[in-house]
Amino acid sequence: MYGKIYIIGIGPGSPDHMTPAARKALASSDVIIGFSLYVSFVREEFPEKKYEISGMQNELARARRAIDLADQGMTVAVISSGDAGIYGIAAPTLEMMQRKGSNVEVEIVPGISALSSAASLLGSPLTNDFAVISMSDLLTPLEVVMKRAEIFAKSDIVTVIYNPRGSRFPDNLRKAIDIFAKYRDPNTVVGIVRNAYREGQSVKITKLSEIVPEEIDMLTTVIVGNSETFVYRDMMATRRGYSKKYSIDA
Structure with a gap:
């Protein structure tokens, strides 16, 4: 049986x-x-x-x-x-x-999920379309990881980064951030959450140009915003796009 x-x-x-x-x-x-x-x-x-x-x-x-x-x-x-x-x-x-x-x-x-947990602590960065990518190249070839990162960076889509930096791949996050920097405004909002909803939790909202990869580890989730992502009252959010179609002041 x-x-x-x-x-x-x-x-x-x-x-x-x-x-x-x-x-x-x-x-x-x-x-x-x-x-x-x-x-x-x-x-x-x-x-x-x-x-x-x-x-x-x-x-x-x-x-x-x-x-x-x-x-x-x-x-x-x-x-x-x-x-x-x-x-x-x-x-x-x-x-x-x-x-x-x-x-x-x-x-x-x-x-x-980790992305839902991190997003809730940051505000509402995943309100519109978003992509998810892991920086680990232990099972996925590095060239594939970076090709996908470039596609996401070009597309102006909010991107969630899992497994951002580990002892066996310490430089992959830096490589990905350099790719995003080619296509995104340096002031693009980025959220960094470590140990979401458990002991040692930390939440940080920064800019793409100010990310320090060496401060990030495997217990961290990184969310790179897009051109519609903004900060209000220490919260990160991405517009649904309605303001371009409807008057939100009506």
């Missing part, structure tokens, strides 16, 4: 921002598998659970282990911060299931 795999987005890390559906799935699981930081966000609420913890770069190993346990009839939770389907564990788990020809039942439980 097969078990079940829950692939769960636990949100930014704050208990207040974990969905009831995520809590229900965690409560019904026999074992919870995840990166050590993510496990620390749920262990206090579910101390009685069995945990299997591994390092950041071990997504496929976590996926393989979850399938093996579910094959034994267990209910397994595989967790990611934010939403598990956005640069998270969902796709690696499904890919591993495909490779193994697994018939285990799987349910993906969405969570509040």
